[in-house]
Each structure stands twice: as structure tokens, then as C-alpha cells.
Amino acid sequence: MIRRKNEIWQLSNELVTPKPAFLNRRQIMKAAGALGVTALAGCGQGSASARQMPTEGALAAQETNWQVSDDLTPYEAVTGYNNFYEFGLDKGDPARYASAMTTSPWNIEVSGLTDEPREYALQDLVDFDALEERVYRLRCVEAWSMVIPWVGVPLASIIERLRPSNDARYVQFETYLNRNEMRGTRLRVLDWPYVEGLRLDEARNELAFLAVGLYGEVLPKQNGAPIRLVVPWKYGYKSIKSIAKIRFTSEEPATSWNQSAPNEYGFYSNVNPNRAHPRWSQSSERIIGGGLLARRETEMFNGYEDQVASMYAGMDLIEQH
Amino acid sequence: MSTRADLLKRFGRDWLKPLSFWLLALPGLWLGWQWWALLTGAEHALGFNPIETTHRFLGDTALRILILSLAITPFRDLTRWTPVMKIRRRVGLAAFWYALLHLLAYMGLDLLVAAQGNVPGMFAGLWNDVVERIYITLGMFAVIGLVPLALTSFNSSIRALGAHLWQRLHLAVYPIAVLAVFHYGFMVKGHQLGPWVHGGVLGILLVYRIVHRLRKVQARNRSAA
Numbered sequence: 001m002i003r004r005k006n007e008i009w010q011l012s013n014e015l016v017t018p019k020p021a022f023l024n025r026r027q028i029m030k031a032a033g034a035l036g037v038t039a040l041a042g043c044g045q046g047s048a049s050a051r052q053m054p055t056e057g058a059l060a061a062q063e064t065n066w067q068v069s070d071d072l073t074p075y076e077a078v079t080g081y082n083n084f085y086e087f088g089l090d091k092g093d094p095a096r097y098a099s100a101m102t103t104s105p106w107n108i109e110v111s112g113l114t115d116e117p118r119e120y121a122l123q124d125l126v127d128f129d130a131l132e133e134r135v136y137r138l139r140c141v142e143a144w145s146m147v148i149p150w151v152g153v154p155l156a157s158i159i160e161r162l163r164p165s166n167d168a169r170y171v172q173f174e175t176y177l178n179r180n181e182m183r184g185t186r187l188r189v190l191d192w193p194y195v196e197g198l199r200l201d202e203a204r205n206e207l208a209f210l211a212v213g214l215y216g217e218v219l220p221k222q223n224g225a226p227i228r229l230v231v232p233w234k235y236g237y238k239s240i241k242s243i244a245k246i247r248f249t250s251e252e253p254a255t256s257w258n259q260s261a262p263n264e265y266g267f268y269s270n271v272n273p274n275r276a277h278p279r280w281s282q283s284s285e286r287i288i289g290g291g292l293l294a295r296r297e298t299e300m301f302n303g304y305e306d307q308v309a310s311m312y313a314g315m316d317l318i319e320q321h
Numbered sequence: 322m323s324t325r326a327d328l329l330k331r332f333g334r335d336w337l338k339p340l341s342f343w344l345l346a347l348p349g350l351w352l353g354w355q356w357w358a359l360l361t362g363a364e365h366a367l368g369f370n371p372i373e374t375t376h377r378f379l380g381d382t383a384l385r386i387l388i389l390s391l392a393i394t395p396f397r398d399l400t401r402w403t404p405v406m407k408i409r410r411r412v413g414l415a416a417f418w419y420a421l422l423h424l425l426a427y428m429g430l431d432l433l434v435a436a437q438g439n440v441p442g443m444f445a446g447l448w449n450d451v452v453e454r455i456y457i458t459l460g461m462f463a464v465i466g467l468v469p470l471a472l473t474s475f476n477s478s479i480r481a482l483g484a485h486l487w488q489r490l491h492l493a494v495y496p497i498a499v500l501a502v503f504h505y506g507f508m509v510k511g512h513q514l515g516p517w518v519h520g521g522v523l524g525i526l527l528v529y530r531i532v533h534r535l536r537k538v539q540a541r542n543r544s545a546a
Contacts, residue, residue: 077369089513091370260511279455281435284435286370
């Protein structure tokens with residue numbers, strides 16, 4: 001099931017998501033936009049948005065120079081091996097149970113130190129006609145990694161639209177929480193809802209990304225649909241899934257794993273092969289879907305040192321992990 | 322004599338040993354089968370991280386069989402079905418084999434690969450882990466603790482040690498099981514139920530044993546008085 005010749009993920013992007021599918025989708029969207037405004041306005045979809053949000057299928061996206069020289073992780077592994085504890089502890093649980101989560105309509109509540117605290121419909125926040133594709137390596141704190149082609153928008157562009165005030169220094173994200181839809185929340189593995197945060201300069205870094213898709217398609221629910229953070233120089237748990245709230249603060253915001261075990265998971269959580277997790281080494285990682293024994297040496301900042309190291313100049317990265 | 326008691330007796334005499342052997346071997350056979358499928362490119366149930374799955378499976382199996390071995394005497398006490406005692410040692414021995422496989426898989430599939438096939442490098446990695454990582458320290462002590470018990474699991478060693486000394490030696494299985502539960506508990510992320518459930522069952526068995534022992538001592542004191 002995971003060993004297969006002629007891997008489909010080795011085909012070019014165009015073949016994975018055929019152009020006609022893109023174009024077709026765009027036309028459908030445009031037609032829907034033209035026809036659907038009045039119809040939609042009356043369906044009480046939570047917001048008076050004129051736009052529609054795609055909930056499945058292909059997403060048109062501009063290719064970028066964000067590439068990783070290694071093979072992409074097979075789609076089946078990216079969507080079948082997940083940590084999304086709200087749906088259970090087993091890596092297969094999110095794929096099994098995340099379908100229960102309601103992702104449409106989707107609103108994001110923006111609060112805290114901003115000139116415009118309010119609730120946004122996802123499609124009003126993210127321009128689905130201006131998506132780009134970025135291939136990033138994702139390094140999990142459990143010492144494994146994947147290479148994933150994300151589709152989305154730079155986080156910086158969204159931060160700009162949300163207009164944090166001058167005294168805002170951090171941004172906190174919160175995952176959607178519905179205990180009826182998320183069977184894993186019956187157990188208090190973590191203090192739900194899941195929260196994560198970044199310093200504002202980190203959030204504005206060119207690498208920080210909000211993904212709404214992967215492999216050219218709408219984000220599967222187990223991967224954090226409909227919108228998730230991707231900060232590839234940090235351990236995977238910083239890349240919070242299914243974002244429902246965004247809060248700007250002046251103080252360092254609470255983050256879930258840090259609250260759960262402060263000595264093991266710091267606020268920054270930058271990938272650092274020189275700082276072992278108290279319980280296991282971080283110097284190398286297993287390559288998921290890369291063959292049985294495939295491993296690689298872990299790189300400082302997960303290989304994104306050039307883009308992010310300057311933000312941490314003068315900081316002791318072992319102490320402030 | 323009722324036919325039911327007769328059947329139970331015959332089952333205990335003729336079937337219990339071979340049946341328990343195959344049941345105890347079953348997890349290992351299943352794992353071997355899955356690895357065979359994996360290596361030959363067939364469908365398998367080891368998921369996208371087969372090595373991690375293997376570690377978890379062997380660890381879970383070893384711990385559960387170890388706890389099972391501790392439940393046999395209480396089971397005999399409650400049911401008065403003595404033939405079950407014939408399989409107590411082999412259940413304990415099976416726990417040892419799975420624990421040993423668990424350790425070897427860790428050494429071979431993780432440490433040896435991380436050391437790029439260099440065997441001294443693998444042992445250096447193992448030593449490093451044992452010294453630095455508490456859950457590995459505990460797991461290592463648990464496996465090492467099982468070795469003398471496995472080595473004295475023959476009839477001849479009971480005779481050589483004498484039943485009393487042998488029994489006292491094999492009481493070590495209780496602290497070893499406690500170590501194993503803590504090894505599990507310190508390994509997981511967040512607040513997970515698994516270690517608590519295993520620890521809870523072990524706790525019940527421990528309490529049973531202590532109460533049982535106290536009662537015996539009391540009874541002996543009474544008859545001596």
C-alpha cells in the first residue's frame with residue numbers, strides 16, 4: 001500500500017493537477033460569483049460574503065521558487081499519517097475521524113490589539129484567486145519529516161489586512177473546537193482548545209504561510225482544513241491546524257505544548273539538531289514515505305537558516321528553545 | 322464426577338500447554354507476517370512508519386504479557402482451577418522474549434541505522450540513551466531485570482535454587498513491571514490514558530498480592546499462638 005512503483009507524486013505539478021481542472025474550476029467559480037450573489041445572501045451562511053469558498057477539488061495556484069530538492073512525501077502518507085490529537089492519538093485517527101468536522105462555512109474571529117476586531121468569513125480573508133504553491137519540509141518534534149507541496153497565501157499578507165496595532169508584538173492562533181465533532185477531545189491529552197503563537201516579526205517572515213490546500217487540492221480535514229499555519233523552520237506542532245481564532249497580544253501568548261510540558265516544548269520551538277528533546281535526540285530524523293530505513297541529518301532551522309536566523313540573533317537557542 | 326469438571330481437567334492436561342504456546346507466539350507471528358509483506362511490497366498493516374509501529378507493538382505486547390503473567394496466580398485463587406499454573410512460567414518467559422525483541426528492534430532499526438551501520442557507534446548511541454533519557458534507562462533496567470528470571474525458568478533451576486529462593490527471586494517481576502509501566506508513561510506525549518490503564522491493572526494485581534500475603538502471615542501467626 002505504500003510501496004509502489006511509478007509514484008504519482010513524482011509527476012510534475014501540471015500532471016498532478018491538470019491545467020484544464022484549474023481553468024474549469026475558475027470558470028465555475030466566476031459563474032458562481034456572477035449568479036450566486038443573491039442566492040447566497042439569502043442562505044444564512046454565517047456571513048454576508050459574496051464569494052464562495054471551495055470545499056473540495058483542485059485549487060489553482062502559482063508556482064514559486066520555494067522548493068525542496070528531495071522527493072515529495074507520497075500523498076497517502078501526507079494525508080494518512082497525522083498528529084491532530086483532537087481526533088485521537090493514533091496517526092491514522094485524523095484520517096479516520098476528521099470527516100466529522102464542519103469546515104464550511106468557516107469564520108475566523110480576530111481579536112486583541114487590532115484596529116479592526118471582527119469576524120471574517122474565510123473567503124473574505126483569503127483570496128482564492130491569488131494562491132501560490134510552496135514546497136516545504138515539515139519536521140515533527142517526534143523526529144520524522146515530510147516534504148509537502150502546500151497551497152496558500154503568505155501569512156504576512158493576512159497580518160497586514162488584519163491591521164494589528166502598534167503595541168501588538170505577538171499573534172496567537174486557536175484551533176476550532178467542537179467536542180461533538182472531535183472525539184479525541186473527550187480525553188484531556190492537552191488543555192483544549194489547541195493554541196499556538198508567534199512573535200509578530202516571525203509571523204511577518206517571508207516563510208510563514210497559511211495553507212488552504214496541498215498537492216494542488218483543498219486541504220483534507222485531517223491536515224487542518226480549511227486553513228492552517230505552516231512555519232517550516234519550527235517543529236510541526238507550531239503549524240496549528242483548522243484556525244478559528246486569531247488574537248494579537250503584547251505579551252507572549254500561551255501555547256498548548258508549552259503549557260503541557262514547558263521543559264520539553266518552548267515557545268519558539270525552532271528546529272534545532274543541537275538541542276535534544278529531554279527524551280530523545282533531535283540530531284536526525286526519519287523520512288516518512290522515504291523507504292524503510294530512510295533517515296537524514298536534521299538541519300538547523302530545518303534548512304531555512306538563511307531566511308530566519310537573523311530574527312534570533314543574540315538569543316541563546318538552547319535556553320530559549 | 323460431572324462431565325464439565327472432567328472436560329476442564331482434560332483441557333488442562335492435554336490442551337492448555339500447546340494452546341497457550343500458540344497464543345503467546347501469535348503476536349510475534351503476526352508481526353513477522355506483516356514484515357514479510359512489507360519487504361515483499363505487498364499490503365501490510367504497519368502504516369507509514371513501520372519501525373515506530375514495530376516498537377510500539379513489541380513494547381505493548383511485552384508489557385501486556387508481563388502483566389498477564391502476574392494475573393495467573395490470582396486467577397487460580399479465584400477460580401480454583403489449578404492447571405492454569407502450568408503455563409505461568411511460559412507466559413513470563415514470553416514477556417521476556419517480546420521485551421528482548423523490543424530492545425533488539427530499537428538497537429537494530431534505530432540506533433544501528435542512525436550510526437550508519439557502525440556497530441560500536443550503535444552501542445555508543447545505546448549508552449548515550451541509557452544515560453540521558455529516563456524512559457530508556459527504565460526500559461533497559463526492566464529488560465536486564467528479566468534476564469536472570471528467564472535464565473532460571475527451567476525445572477532444574479527450581480531444584481537447584483530450592484523452591485523458596487526461586488520464588489523470592491521471581492518476585493522481582495513486580496518491580497520490573499512497575500519499571501516497564503513508567504518506561505511507557507515517560508515515553509508518551511501529553512496526558513495519555515494508556516500508561517494509566519496498564520499501571521492501574523498492575524496496581525490491582527500488586528494490591529491483591531500484598532493483601533494475600535498479609536492474610537497468610539496472619540493465619541500463620543494465629544495457628545502458632
